[in-house]
Amino acid sequence: MAVDTGLTPPPSPALFTDRYELTMVAAALADGTADRQCVFEVFARRLPHGRRYGVLAGTGRLLEALPHFRFGDDELAALREQGLTDARLLDWLADFRFSGDIDGYAEGELYFPGSPVLTVRASFAEGVLLETLALSVLNHDSAIASAAARMISAACERPCIEMGSRRTHEEAAVAAARAAHLVGFAASSNLEAGRRYAVPTTGTSAHAFTLLHDDERSAFEAQVAALGKDTTLLVDTYDVEEGIRTAVEVAGPELGGIRLDSGDLPTLATRARELLDELGATGTRIVVTSDLDEYAIAGLAAAPVDGYGVGTSLVTGSGAPTVGMVYKLVERDGVPVAKRSEGKLSVGGRKSAVRRHRDGVSTAELVTAGPVAARPDDRDLLVPLVRGGETCDPVSPAEALRLARAHHEQVRAALPPEAFALSRGEPVLDTVTAREGLR
């Protein structure tokens, strides 16, 4: 059952699809294999270089898109125009709605090499059609969430604000704001993320606003008049010290915050704190926002900083803009199948996945084609997401994000401490993969 979000339905995502999926469906319809019951799994062969864990994100967006994944007249006309004119294919697509089952890791869950984060059970034709969309959503959103989680660790308890919209595709920006909030970012600059997902939005002013005015004081006066004394004033357009003095003169010691967007931030923040305190603005926060990544955030741990604004490095996955998840056929009519290719982790057959714990701390990821003898601390990682094409427990997009955020917080707390090292290392949990069951 679809939840009414009150929003205009998005255009059909059916053509966010690689052409080869349709040519495969056409050929399979012709030779009678299209209906073979298949299991496809999504997993990553490895984590981005040196990362200790990955964060699965995007599942909620995929489930939002699924009911709209239909081929209407417009889509069918577009296919014909691109030379996909096979009548059997087009008739089949016209009737298509996904009617299979999907299990997966809960959104916000951690993943490791080989973790089966999504399992699609359907006829070949139905299952293969979802390949590109599923991978686009999960690869992008997981890349952002995985990078953002490291920034949250580096920031300790100080709030992080996502402000990278301008550095990525305009729709990817909305998904990035969502993924960042999922792992603990407090807010985003992106208004569309506020609309779609109820991500708290924030923002005050840019250098342009100061430059628009005859002098800095007029700009500060205008901002305080419009947004109140609790606003954050950007003090580095001309001279930081002078900017801070003017800011406190204009807003008084109740000034909410100042923002530093350039220069040597540890030094500047220390000097700014001293000056603010000197001026009696002891409660005024210092927010920094200049090309930060997790390392720069960690480097500011000892500086008197009250919040971080993160842009470019967040929306580009801090060196890993995608996470290399693949969508593989692992079972056909009950028979495990796998490409025979050296050096690749390819175990055929539908997997189950369990995270093992000792004293509440995660110790291993068990991924097996057979049953696992459960221990008391084990946690089953695969949860039902779709049955017979219908979303299980449908919730609004905002509620799905809220649930994923809560889940992520909980599962991350169970990781061993070495997971949060920023230095390059091995995945913090070993994935135990087996063709057979495990005890």
Next chain:
Amino acid sequence: MAVDTGLTPPPSPALFTDRYELTMVAAALADGTADRQCVFEVFARRLPHGRRYGVLAGTGRLLEALPHFRFGDDELAALREQGLTDARLLDWLADFRFSGDIDGYAEGELYFPGSPVLTVRASFAEGVLLETLALSVLNHDSAIASAAARMISAACERPCIEMGSRRTHEEAAVAAARAAHLVGFAASSNLEAGRRYAVPTTGTSAHAFTLLHDDERSAFEAQVAALGKDTTLLVDTYDVEEGIRTAVEVAGPELGGIRLDSGDLPTLATRARELLDELGATGTRIVVTSDLDEYAIAGLAAAPVDGYGVGTSLVTGSGAPTVGMVYKLVERDGVPVAKRSEGKLSVGGRKSAVRRHRDGVSTAELVTAGPVAARPDDRDLLVPLVRGGETCDPVSPAEALRLARAHHEQVRAALPPEAFALSRGEPVLDTVTAREGLR
């Protein structure tokens, strides 16, 4: 005048906007500075590390979005819900349509550090609102186009196919396919790029199709039956040599192509060519597709390869997923303005831009706040894009892409040969920046 594309209009892009743009507008409306006439410029302070030139892309997409950048009832309600309740602001937004002028580099044009690729002249309030959308579109699309252009050079005249949709956000994938085609990619796997921009689409089958069948031969037979003998068969699911033999047995020597998606490609391609020739399939093409980037493509120059499929590295900008363009206020009521910040290339005032040539080869980029004494070989880089809010010379999205592609081919041909080195280096043209005119 908007061109009717026959497509459902996209949802309003008005909220692809950072919140601070609206708080600035609110404050400027309150203190009477909102109507000050402003010039904003988009430029990049530098090229991604080691790149010789950049390719501007996205202008056409920005012009597509501009007429839809309106605040309807849904958008205004969403702003209110996010706490943006200032009545003067909301009234102003309800009436907003962009009414200013925009000049810019033609899409597909090359750019260098400081090149003013977009110039927006409007009231402060109107101009500042476009900041995030303009940067999102130009930063993303230019990153892809700039990386893709290097792949085209590395491939010499061999065709490149874009197939990276699964490795990036689903909407970014469409823009990436468009940007790749702009700089010379022959085709894309992305069906939506075919629909929106008439990018030629291509695709045949994946390993899943072979694994679906009882054996490789049945899969090849099904594909040839559905797609004809000119199709491309994926021969590396089990054993490449056996795969090639089976492929030629099934399709005959008229087989269109084989695809290799794993292994040591130079060796495999050489052996595949020998075997194909031995089997009489001398016209059968060899397409390779395994995690290629510009360096891997160059490394295959001596191998008997007929085409490259490029995915991950293309859609992630091959190490530079964004290009760092900024949107800066440079003039207010005729007065040049600039942030006083060390180490940043910030020249106030509206710029003109000219590419200088000698014997038909580009020699320098002149960016000046004053007039340039033109030489016969000079080419003005700024062209009118929008006047009074209306697109100049509106064309369909597909036609805009076709024109940009032709323009890019022409201007790239004028670069000196060292521009096409893949190794890291300095920008191949010096940008001559001046506050005054140049002779």
